[in-house]
Amino acid sequence: MADDLTVTMNTDNRRFEAALGDETAFAEYQLAGDTITFxxxxxxxxxxxxxxxGKLVQAGLTYAREHKLxxxxxxxxxxxxxxxxxELHDLVHPDMREGLATP
Incomplete structure (x- = not known):
């Protein structure tokens, strides 16, 4: 299912969205300077x-990487x-890297 799903960036509502029928999954974001917060x-x-x-996260992280955020x-x-x-840890703001280490 996720392979068939399109994620769009809704800049008016500040979120990445994927729709299925009347339902919408979304990941909110906030832009400030060189940082995007989810x-x-x-x-x-x-x-x-x-x-x-996962597809919503991937879309958000792709956007961040493409815009050097x-x-x-x-x-x-x-x-x-x-x-x-x-392999994604390099995207995370240095102030938030603690706790990302996997056991």
């Missing part, structure tokens, strides 16, 4: 277990996703 992600039950949350993953979902993938 404070909140919502994945409705209709999307559960289908990789949609530091990432502040204050959302627990974003933080957990990044923590499991050391």
């Amino acid at each position: 404070p909140h992600t919502v994945v409705p039950d209709a999307f559960a277990g289908k990789g949609v949350g 530091w990432v502040k993953p204050t959302c627990a979902f974003f933080h957990a996703y990044i923590a499991k993938r050391p």
